[in-house]
Amino acid sequence: MPELPEVETVKNDLLPLVQGRTFTDVAFFWPKAAQTPNPEEFKRRLVGRAILDITRRGKYIIFRLTDGEFLLVHLRMTGQLLFRKGTDTPDRYTHTVLKLDEGHELRFADLRKFGALWLVRDPEEVVGDLGPEPFSEEFTPEYLANGMARRSSPIKAALLDQNFIAGIGNIYADETLFEARIHPARKANSLSQDETNRLYNAIKSVLTRGIANRGTSLQDYTDAFGREGHNQEQLRVFRRKGLPCPNCGTPIVRATQGGRGTFFCPVDQPLEE
């Protein structure tokens, strides 16, 4: 699923529901989902701990627990973190159940089983290398310009590099580049000052819109209640091959870049440098 806006939505939904609640049990039906430690130790250290706070870092959800423990969750491609009552009907593809007090539970459902959980005493072990949050003070036009100037890779690869900027994935990369009118294959270090400024503004506005629309549901993404977001109705180019560009009407093109499907308008996002 989930890029920054989707993870932010799940985090915001969960916070008031689980803050103060205590974990009473854990069950891993797909043991590999426990990235660290192993399922046995995971259970021993998690049960009895209460949730103090939830934050988001990049595409990770971070639960701050009592006794100095932190639970981290990454949904990867198809993960869902659902807040349910134990008596609610089962959710397909649930491979981890985190039981909470008063019969509540967090269900981690994940068709492709790429998602993972960590239980650590220092979240930096997991998220320490991530680049700045797009909405942090650290993320300035200067930071973006300097980082781009040092990269010869395609601009889209730079946007997807989590150690450069945290939280942008394939959907929002394509949407950002369309909004900034920049071809995804342009070399990062070839951008003009004006293009870098457009890119900076586009990153923020595209992500802001994604959050306001509660995320993009194309296949598997849902919020913590199993509900879909609305941002898929607002997409300009992503998965819109052959459909008219909302700006000029030219059919949207699909290319492959870095093994990822990449959508853009060949007229509004020219490659000439």
Add this chain to the structure above:
DNA sequence: ACCACAACCTGGCCGC
């Protein structure tokens, strides 16, 4: 330091 690409998984869709 930079690609490209495979691997990790499962299911949906399209064409033959």
Add this chain to the structure above:
DNA sequence: TGCGGCCAGGTTGTGG
């Protein structure tokens, strides 16, 4: 209906 091939919001490791 069946089967093969391609596609999929991510990340990591390998090899050139």
